[in-house]
Amino acid sequence: MADRGRRSAWIDRVERRRAKIREEIERNRRGEYRVPTWVLVVALGIVLAGWAAVVLTG
Structure with a gap:
């Protein structure tokens, strides 16, 4: 019986995950x-690093 309850809980978790997706x-x-915040931070960092490289080497 405990195995059946565990299996049922696992199936419920899978179904919730599928519904969320x-x-x-x-x-x-x-x-x-919406673009995740970390992607925007990385893009901003790349732009700022590029700008700093142009300023410092130019």
């Missing part, structure tokens, strides 16, 4: 996609 895909298709 499905909802995210639907949001992205509606145009509600």
Whole structure:
């Protein structure tokens, strides 16, 4: 019986994960996609490093 309960909990977790992924895909298709903050920080860092390289070597 304990094995059945554990298996049921695992299946519930998988179903919740699938539902979450499905909802995210639907949001992205509606145009509600947002770029993660860390991606924006990396892009800003690259721009600033490039600018600093131009200023310091020019």
